[in-house]
Amino acid sequence: MTQVISIHSFRGGTGKSNTTANVAARLTAAGARVAVIDTDIQSPGVHVIFGFDDTPEPTLNDYLWGKVAIADAAHQITDQVTQSTGVAPGGELWLVPSSIKPGDIARVLREGYDVGTLNDGFRNLAKDLNLDYLLIDTHPGLNEETLLSFTISDIVLLLLRPDRQDFQGTAVTVDVARRLDVPNLFLVLNKIPSGIDQDDLRQQMTDAYGAETVGMLPLAEEVVQNASGGLFSLTSPDHPWSTQIGSIVARVQAG
Amino acid sequence: MPIESDDAFVPQSDTAFGVMDWTELPEQERACLRWMLRVGEVSVEQTSENLHVTEETAHDVLEALVERKLAIRIEERVVYAGNIGHKKARFKPGGMWDDLSKKLMDD
Numbered sequence: 001m002t003q004v005i006s007i008h009s010f011r012g013g014t015g016k017s018n019t020t021a022n023v024a025a026r027l028t029a030a031g032a033r034v035a036v037i038d039t040d041i042q043s044p045g046v047h048v049i050f051g052f053d054d055t056p057e058p059t060l061n062d063y064l065w066g067k068v069a070i071a072d073a074a075h076q077i078t079d080q081v082t083q084s085t086g087v088a089p090g091g092e093l094w095l096v097p098s099s100i101k102p103g104d105i106a107r108v109l110r111e112g113y114d115v116g117t118l119n120d121g122f123r124n125l126a127k128d129l130n131l132d133y134l135l136i137d138t139h140p141g142l143n144e145e146t147l148l149s150f151t152i153s154d155i156v157l158l159l160l161r162p163d164r165q166d167f168q169g170t171a172v173t174v175d176v177a178r179r180l181d182v183p184n185l186f187l188v189l190n191k192i193p194s195g196i197d198q199d200d201l202r203q204q205m206t207d208a209y210g211a212e213t214v215g216m217l218p219l220a221e222e223v224v225q226n227a228s229g230g231l232f233s234l235t236s237p238d239h240p241w242s243t244q245i246g247s248i249v250a251r252v253q254a255g
Numbered sequence: 256m257p258i259e260s261d262d263a264f265v266p267q268s269d270t271a272f273g274v275m276d277w278t279e280l281p282e283q284e285r286a287c288l289r290w291m292l293r294v295g296e297v298s299v300e301q302t303s304e305n306l307h308v309t310e311e312t313a314h315d316v317l318e319a320l321v322e323r324k325l326a327i328r329i330e331e332r333v334v335y336a337g338n339i340g341h342k343k344a345r346f347k348p349g350g351m352w353d354d355l356s357k358k359l360m361d362d
Binding site: 001004102103105106107110119120123144147148151152176179180181 | 273274275277278285286289292293294295359360361
């Protein structure tokens with residue numbers, strides 16, 4: 001059965017899309033059939049990391065409005081991985097983008113949409129593409145899509161920064177995730193400044209949230225300079241940031 | 256395995272009962288609903304396999320969900336019928352934002 005992974009954070013700017021794109025790419029390189037779906041319909045962005053200036057069409061918006069089937073909104077982007085590294089046999093990557101057009105975003109804000117239709121899309125996408133992994137890039141904070149993605153996910157990767165606002169918001173999110181019986185809730189700490197005792201920080205996280213920390217991503221100048229300009233963990237595989245992405249991927253693969 | 260069930264718990268309104276309300280349900284029913292969201296239509300046999308319970312227990316779990324109006328039976332299959340949620344419209348009728356959204360959609 002397809003492993004559904006939600007990448008979430010209580011607040012914005014934690015690195016969800018960057019983490020989603022890089023984890024997806026590494027899973028694909030390892031030979032998995034992977035799809036990324038951008039459910040951050042109000043502020044889409046993961047398509048940029050995959051190298052698109054505009055969102056390929058059709059989009060998730062078109063599916064939610066009944067114009068196309070979900071599979072038609074899934075764009076084959078395996079070459080985004082092969083540009084930097086080899087792909088083991090069987091590996092393929094798809095992207096279901098959300099539209100970056102102002103009119104499309106305005107329409108969503110104006111009309112809303114049925115979250116049940118979104119769930120049908122998740123299910124049909126996994127079936128139609130025979131996916132090993134479906135990665136859901138979510139909008140930050142608690143909302144209808146978050147609750148849905150938590151409910152159907154096998155794994156929730158919860159991102160946070162070493163910041164008091166993030167710590168408090170993560171406590172709220174962990175509580176919700178536990179209530180919704182998320183089978184595997186993993187923490188990913190991102191943008192960790194140098195000089196911090198990482199072992200101590202990891203232990204604090206475990207003590208505070210009772211959840212496993214699977215990635216400790218450093219605040220790296222090179223990642224900042226990359227500026228969502230590509231799949232950093234593929235172009236710079238030996239960088240400490242990329243090593244941590246590898247740790248996250250290994251934990252996801254272990255189930 | 257005995258079924259855990261709270262007969263007194265019936266959603267007041269179909270549209271008001273969302274996934275957060277599932278936390279009030281017995282564990283087996285919650286597990287069943289999660290699985291139903293993932294796979295769509297289910298049968299008693301499939302439910303039995305997924306929940307690792309007897310077919311009799313699986314039947315009773317599905318019937319409990321039907322009773323709560325969280326599922327409907329269509330011949331031999333059961334489908335989730337509760338409310339996952341609706342992304343509400345953010346622009347209210349009238350006003351500056353309504354005009355802006357119309358302009359963006361027309362462009």
